[in-house]
Amino acid sequence: MRPTVRGEVDGRASGRTAIEAIGLGKRYRRRWALRDCTFRLPAGRICALVGPNGAGKSTLLSLASGLARPSEGSVRVCGTAPATAAGRPVIAHLAQDRPLYPALTVAETLRLGRALNPGRWSGRCAERIVRDGRIPLDARVAALSGGQRTRLALALAFAKRPELLLLDEPLADLDPLARHRIAALLLAEAAAHGTTVVLSSDLLAELDGVCDYLLVLGGGRVRLAGEVDDVIGAHALVMGPHRGAGLPPQVAAHPVVEAQLSGGRFTAVVQRNGTVAAGLWETAEPSLEELLLAYLRAPDAPELIAPSAEPVSAPLRRRPGNKPGIPGMPRNGPPRPAALPGGRAEVPRGAARTRHDHHSGKGAAA
Numbered sequence: 001m002r003p004t005v006r007g008e009v010d011g012r013a014s015g016r017t018a019i020e021a022i023g024l025g026k027r028y029r030r031r032w033a034l035r036d037c038t039f040r041l042p043a044g045r046i047c048a049l050v051g052p053n054g055a056g057k058s059t060l061l062s063l064a065s066g067l068a069r070p071s072e073g074s075v076r077v078c079g080t081a082p083a084t085a086a087g088r089p090v091i092a093h094l095a096q097d098r099p100l101y102p103a104l105t106v107a108e109t110l111r112l113g114r115a116l117n118p119g120r121w122s123g124r125c126a127e128r129i130v131r132d133g134r135i136p137l138d139a140r141v142a143a144l145s146g147g148q149r150t151r152l153a154l155a156l157a158f159a160k161r162p163e164l165l166l167l168d169e170p171l172a173d174l175d176p177l178a179r180h181r182i183a184a185l186l187l188a189e190a191a192a193h194g195t196t197v198v199l200s201s202d203l204l205a206e207l208d209g210v211c212d213y214l215l216v217l218g219g220g221r222v223r224l225a226g227e228v229d230d231v232i233g234a235h236a237l238v239m240g241p242h243r244g245a246g247l248p249p250q251v252a253a254h255p256v257v258e259a260q261l262s263g264g265r266f267t268a269v270v271q272r273n274g275t276v277a278a279g280l281w282e283t284a285e286p287s288l289e290e291l292l293l294a295y296l297r298a299p300d301a302p303e304l305i306a307p308s309a310e311p312v313s314a315p316l317r318r319r320p321g322n323k324p325g326i327p328g329m330p331r332n333g334p335p336r337p338a339a340l341p342g343g344r345a346e347v348p349r350g351a352a353r354t355r356h357d358h359h360s361g362k363g364a365a366a
């Protein structure tokens with residue numbers, strides 16, 4: 001189940017914007033870490049930030065928190081620039097390296113958090129997260145395990161009661177039970193306080209049921225963006241018998257994200273360009289995990305920015321062939337030929353799926 005029921009407090013219906021990036025880019029020397037990044041994240045969402053290693057996820061979070069400055073373009077957070085007196089108090093950023101003072105104890109760290117966030121700090125929230133992980137208050141930070149440090153850093157981030165919580169791989173070094181509990185806490189806190197959360201993660205199966213908004217990066221660019229339901233609804237998973245070369249023309253008429261042909265059957269994820277014509281094939285809605293895997297396996301698949309992710313303060317710069325958005329439908333140009341990755345007619349043994357395991361990876365926090 002996706003988190004669709006959120007309180008009135010959440011700003012979901014308010015039309016407020018948590019992050020708006022316009023042509024945002026970051027260059028380190030001659031190499032672009034992020035390029036031409038344009039999207040809007042409405043307030044009150046829990047956004048999954050997904051992409052392969054080096055895609056630019058941490059860079060985007062650093063730009064949104066004001067830790068790094070853009071080389072080009074702009075990013076606004078909760079209506080203000082992030083690295084300003086107005087921006088700093090409303091943003092909490094859990095960076096990948098979990099910056100904490102090793103010489104302080106857990107209790108001293110929490111006291112420092114209170115002192116640095118006057119008027120916003122929730123001691124109860126911080127203590128609950130620390131107590132839930134059975135972390136001794138008198139332990140030195142240097143003596144904590146990786147998972148315990150993550151939990152303490154999460155306690156600091158949550159207790160600040162930010163409007164925007166930027167979490168870089170927050171679940172990576174937690175055990176499965178802790179992951180489940182932190183994900184549940186995330187949902188509860190976001191629902192109770194209307195916090196917008198951006199959560200970068202490689203744990204694809206655990207994002208379904210937690211996140212209701214999606215931002216996929218690849219090669220420093222936005223590849224997929226929008227409400228999870230819009231993005232999933234704009235795709236179809238098509239499976240059927242495979243005859244001849246490539247996909248049936250009726251299926252290939254849609255922009256193909258990924259196609260696998262094996263054992264006399266094909267499985268394809270396509271961007272729906274209208275209804276997929278009836279034939280000797282079945283169509284289904286891909287699960288979030290299936291969709292993400294398809295995009296990760298196919299780095300050259302066409303991008304899709306749902307209307308729910310289009311910025312309001314500047315029109316989306318369209319690449320040649322892109323069409324204006326139709327609600328719930330892909331906004332891309334003419335369909336690509338149904339080429340298989342690497343132009344091969346077959347995928348290697350073991351790489352193909354022969355069984356459709358629909359909605360297999362449900363809800364960490366359901």
Ligand SMILES: Nc1ncnc2c1ncn2[C@@H]1O[C@H](COP(=O)(O)OP(=O)(O)OP(=O)(O)O)[C@@H](O)[C@H]1O
Pocket residue numbers: 028032033034051052053054055056057058059060
């Ligand atoms: N401080 C830096 N100096 C030079 N290059 C950097 C720096 N930070 C990031 N990069 C480069 O920018 C690109 C994007 O890095 P980034 O850390 O944002 O990716 P990521 O998607 O978070 O990756 P991962 O999943 O591995 O954490 C990479 O090619 C990386 O080498």
